Amino acid sequence: MATITPEEVEHVANLARLEFNEEEIADFTHQLGRILDYIGKLNELDTTDVPPTSHVLPIHNVSKEDAVKPSYDRELVFATAPETQEGHFDVPKVIE
Amino acid sequence: MPLYQLTAHELHEKLKAREITSADLTQSVFDRIDAVEGQIEGYITLTKETAFQQAEAADVGFQRGDEMPPLAGIPIAIKDVICTKGVLTTCGSKILGNFVPPYDATVTTKLHQQGSVVIGKTNMDEFAMGSSTENSAYRITRNPWDLDTIPGGSSGGSAAVVAADEAICSLGSDTGGSIRQPAALCGVVGMKPTYGRVSRFGLVAFASSLDQIGPFTKDVTDCALMLNAICGHDPMDSTSVNLPTPDYTGFLTKDIEGLKIGVPKEYFIEGMDTEVEGIVHTAVEALRECGASIEEISLPHTEYAIATYYIIAPAEASANLARYDGVRYGYRAEKVDELIEMYKKTRSRGFGEEVKRRIMLGTYALSSGYYDAYYLKGQKARTLIKSDFDRAFETVDVIVTPTSPTPAFKVGERTADPLQMYLSDVLTTPSSLAGLPGISVPCGLTSGGLPIGLQMLAAPFKEGKVLNAAYTFEQHTNHHLQKPAL
Numbered sequence: 001m002a003t004i005t006p007e008e009v010e011h012v013a014n015l016a017r018l019e020f021n022e023e024e025i026a027d028f029t030h031q032l033g034r035i036l037d038y039i040g041k042l043n044e045l046d047t048t049d050v051p052p053t054s055h056v057l058p059i060h061n062v063s064k065e066d067a068v069k070p071s072y073d074r075e076l077v078f079a080t081a082p083e084t085q086e087g088h089f090d091v092p093k094v095i096e
Numbered sequence: 097m098p099l100y101q102l103t104a105h106e107l108h109e110k111l112k113a114r115e116i117t118s119a120d121l122t123q124s125v126f127d128r129i130d131a132v133e134g135q136i137e138g139y140i141t142l143t144k145e146t147a148f149q150q151a152e153a154a155d156v157g158f159q160r161g162d163e164m165p166p167l168a169g170i171p172i173a174i175k176d177v178i179c180t181k182g183v184l185t186t187c188g189s190k191i192l193g194n195f196v197p198p199y200d201a202t203v204t205t206k207l208h209q210q211g212s213v214v215i216g217k218t219n220m221d222e223f224a225m226g227s228s229t230e231n232s233a234y235r236i237t238r239n240p241w242d243l244d245t246i247p248g249g250s251s252g253g254s255a256a257v258v259a260a261d262e263a264i265c266s267l268g269s270d271t272g273g274s275i276r277q278p279a280a281l282c283g284v285v286g287m288k289p290t291y292g293r294v295s296r297f298g299l300v301a302f303a304s305s306l307d308q309i310g311p312f313t314k315d316v317t318d319c320a321l322m323l324n325a326i327c328g329h330d331p332m333d334s335t336s337v338n339l340p341t342p343d344y345t346g347f348l349t350k351d352i353e354g355l356k357i358g359v360p361k362e363y364f365i366e367g368m369d370t371e372v373e374g375i376v377h378t379a380v381e382a383l384r385e386c387g388a389s390i391e392e393i394s395l396p397h398t399e400y401a402i403a404t405y406y407i408i409a410p411a412e413a414s415a416n417l418a419r420y421d422g423v424r425y426g427y428r429a430e431k432v433d434e435l436i437e438m439y440k441k442t443r444s445r446g447f448g449e450e451v452k453r454r455i456m457l458g459t460y461a462l463s464s465g466y467y468d469a470y471y472l473k474g475q476k477a478r479t480l481i482k483s484d485f486d487r488a489f490e491t492v493d494v495i496v497t498p499t500s501p502t503p504a505f506k507v508g509e510r511t512a513d514p515l516q517m518y519l520s521d522v523l524t525t526p527s528s529l530a531g532l533p534g535i536s537v538p539c540g541l542t543s544g545g546l547p548i549g550l551q552m553l554a555a556p557f558k559e560g561k562v563l564n565a566a567y568t569f570e571q572h573t574n575h576h577l578q579k580p581a582l
Contacts, residue, residue, distance in 0.1 A: 004460070008433070008460075008553075009186065009282070009456070012456055012459050013461045015459050015463060016414060016439050016443075016455050016456060016459040017418075017421070017436070017439040017443055018440060018443055018444050018447075018452055018455065019440045019441070019444050020444070020457070028453070028456060032456060032457060032460065032477075032515055034454070034514075034515055034516075035406065035457060035514065035515055036457075036460075038402075038403060038406075038515055039403045039406060039407060039470065041399075041400065042400060042404065042407075042473050042474065042477050043473075044400075045397075045400060045473075045476075045480065047473060047476035047477065047480070049528060050473055050476040050479050050480060051174050051476070051479055052232070052475030052476050052478070052479060053475055053476075053478040053479040053482055054305065054475055055305050055335075056291050056305070056482065056530060056531030057291065057292050057335065057337065057531065057556075059292075059334075059335065059337075062334035064331060067419045068579060072198050073198065075343075076198035077198050077199055079192075079196070079198070080195055080196060080197075080198065080424070080425040080426075080429035081423070081424055081425060082422055082425075082427070083427070083428070085487060089423050089424055091423055091435055091438070092432065092433050092434055092435045092437075092438050093435075094435050
C-alpha cells in the first residue's frame with residue numbers, strides 16, 4: 001500500500017498550514033494511505049481522450065457593470081475580526 | 097392535531113383563514129422544542145426573540161387581509177452553514193465559534209421576503225464534511241426514529257428537527273448527498289436542486305463546483321413551495337443560472353401516465369441492506385401502478401463516483417478553507433508572535449479531525465507531482481460519470497434508486513473508519529458530480545422501524561419532473577404520514 005510516507009504527510013501539512021504531533025502523523029499516514037489506495041481504483045479507467053470536467057454548467061466568465069455600490073458596514077466587518085488596530089486587521093509582525 | 101405537526105401548506109390555509117396566528121404556531125413549535133430537543137439536539141442556536149418578532153410581523157399582514165406568501169409566518173430552521181446576519185453561524189466548527197455574519201445569505205433574504213419565521217440554526221458535520229453529523233464540534237444529533245442512531249449528514253440537524261416536528265421546514269446543503277441521505281434516514285422529504293438553481297451567496301463554501309442549498313419538508317407540496325421561495329438567478333453568485341423558474345406547485349398533478357422511469361442496476365450494490373432493496377423494489381412497483389413505464393438502465397461508471405468525489409471535493413475544500421487563518425474572522429490561537437506559526441496553530445486547534453483529513457487529502461491531490469495522477473484523473477472520471485447520466489436521460493425522464501444503501505446506523509459505528517463513512521454516500525455522489533436535481537422521499541420502514549428513502553433524479557433543471565414523480569408516489573402510498581414515536 002504505502003502510497004504516502006510520513007515525510008510526505010509532513011510536507012503536505014506544511015503546505016496546508018497545519019501541524020501535527022508524531023502520533024497524528026502516523027495516523028494520517030495510515031488513513032490517507034488507505035483512502036489513496038481506494039482512489040487508485042480510478043486507474044482502471046482509460047481516460048486518454050476524455051476531457052476533464054471542472055464544472056457541470058456551460059458557463060463562462062460572468063461580467064457585471066463596474067458600478068459603485070455601498071459596501072458592508074466597516075464596524076460590522078471588523079466586529080468579527082480577532083484583533084484590529086486603527087481600521088486594519090492586526091497580525092503578528094511579519095517584517096523584522 | 098397540534099400545530100407543530102402540520103405542513104406549511106396546511107398551516108398557510110389556517111393562517112389565511114385567521115383560525116390561528118403565526119405567534120400561536122411559533123409558540124407551538126418552541127413548546128415542542130422544549131419537550132424533545134433534549135433528546136434530539138438538532139439545534140446549535142435558537143433565535144426565539146427574533147422569531148416572535150417575525151411571527152408578529154406576519155400576523156399583522158394576515159390580520160389586515162394582505163395577500164401573504166405561502167411561507168409567511170411559517171417556522172423554518174436553517175443549517176448553520178448558511179449566513180444569517182447578526183446570528184451566530186458556526187458551520188459546526190470551533191474555528192467559527194464566534195462568527196456573527198455581517199450579511200444574510202441570499203436564501204436567508206428570500207425567506208425574510210416570504211415573511212417566514214426563522215427559529216434557529218441547525219447542527220451539522222463540521223463544514224458539511226460527514227455523513228452522520230458526528231463531526232460537529234458542538235453536539236451529537238440523534239435520529240428521532242431511534243435515539244441510538246445517527247440522523248445522517250451532513251445536514252443531520254436540519255433533517256432531524258423536521259422529523260421531530262421541531263420545525264415545519266428547514267434548509268440544508270448538499271455537496272455529495274448531505275440533504276438526500278439525512279432526509280432518507282430521518283423519513284422526511286429532502287431535495288437537492290440542480291447545481292446553479294439556487295444562489296450559493298452566503299453559503300459557506302465547502303466544494304464550490306458541487307455545493308447546493310435545498311429544503312427539508314414533511315411532504316412534496318411543501319418541498320415545491322420551499323423551492324419556489326429560494327430558487328432563481330442571483331447577481332451575487334456567478335454560478336447561479338439565469339433561467340426562468342416555473343411555479344413548481346404546477347407539477348404536483350398526481351399524473352405520471354407515460355413517464356419513463358429508469359432503474360439503474362448498478363445502484364443495487366453488494367452489501368446493500370436486503371430490506372432496503374425490497375422496500376425500494378416495492379416503491380418502483382407503486383410507480384408502475386401509477387402509470388409510469390419502468391425500464392432497467394445502466395450507469396456503468398457508478399462504482400467510480402466515491403473515488404472521484406473524494407478527490408474533487410477535498411481538493412476544492414482545501415482551497416476554500418485556506419481562508420480560515422485567524423486574521424479576518426473566527427478563532428485565532430493566542431500568544432503566537434510569528435505569522436506562519438499563528439496560521440498553523442489557529443488551523444490545527446480550530447479545525448476538527450475530519451476537516452483536517454480532507455484538507456490534507458485535497459492539498460495532496462493538488463500538490464506538485466500529484467496533480468495529474470489525482471486531480472486531473474478525477475476530473476476526467478467526472479466526465480465519464482456525467483456522460484452516463486446524459487445518455488440515460490436520452491431515453492428516460494426520471495431515474496429512481498435507493499437514497500442510501502442502509503438505514504440509519506448506530507452512533508459511533510462508523511467513526512473509527514473514515515473510508516467506511518465515505519461509502520455511506522455511494523448512491524448520492526454520482527448525481528452530485530453530474531450537478532443533477534434529486535429528491536429523497538420516504539418509501540417505507542424497516543422491520544426495526546427505521547425509515548427508508550427513495551431517490552429520484554432528473555436531467556439538469558428538470559426539478560419539475562422529479563417533483564411530479566415524487567408527489568404522485570407520495571399521494572399513492574402515504575408513507576410520509578408516518579411519524580416517529582417521540
